[in-house]
Amino acid sequence: MRLGGRTWRVLASTVRLGGKELRVVRPAQPVRHAPAYYDERSGGATIVVDKAAAVDLACAWWLAARSPRSLVWLPLRTTGCTCESWPDDAQRLDIVLVHHSLGFRASSWKRVRARAESTGALHTVELPHRPFPTLSAVDWDTAQYHDRRGRPPSVVRATNRDTLRFDLAADTLFVVGSRPAFAQWSDQIRELVEDCPRDMATFPGRHCCAEIGGYCFDPHLHITYCQTHR
Secondary structure (H helix, E strand, O other): OOOOOOEEEEEEEEEEEOOEEEEEEEEOOOOOOOOEEEEOOOOEEEEEEOHHHHHHHHHHHHHHHOOOOEEEEEOOOOOOOOOOOOOOOOEEOEEEEEEHHHOOOHHHHHHHHHHHOOOOEEEEEEOOOOOOOOOOHHHHHHHHHOOOOOOOHHHHHHHOOOOOEEEEEOOEEEEEEOHHHHHHHHHHHHHHHHOHHHHHHHOOOOOOEEEEEOOOOOOEEEEEEOOOOO
16 A cells, blocks of 8 residues: 555634634544544553554645645544544544644644534645655664754753654644654654554454554653554
8 A cells, every 4th residue: 555646635723712813624524433542651652553544644744844834733622533442441532643843732722623514625744755864774763863062862852853752732742843853753653554454464363553753651642553443
């Protein structure tokens, strides 16, 4: 399954908030199988996908990296999915991908969402032949952890504007970063769509996922294929 050349139908809404116009983009059709929930024990969020939902997420990721004036909203709390691949007591989440330069305050999201969910003009997003760059292991490691002043990795991540950051508000996980920050993790998103289906067909039952962001108990996003619906 290749991402290059794929199209994604979206609804785009313009919302005014405090004298500022915000563009909110969401899928034109519901993402059928992508329940997202927050795991308080690990401090991270998990999205459980099938193949179609993985493609939706990849398209959203590509668009967010290239749309610094937009909030890319995935309304996943009400997917209607009946799969039981998440804990009964989990907090269900929507996902918003947003460029850090927009300076959007997560605390404003509830008002923005209420205005955006009832409007929207239909648009088509088309991914290029090679939508995601391929980073070498050295490039990826350098971008995440190293700096010329010899600071420890935890300090580098805390001060690096090209590192993804996460926030929770109004039952929504915000993934915030620059274009390079989204690009650093885009190859994992590509592998989820293009490589995992082949691996799962060859090795039934294999766990196939993308780990985005932090490590251990740092904030992070875990995107994994459903064991039942693949």
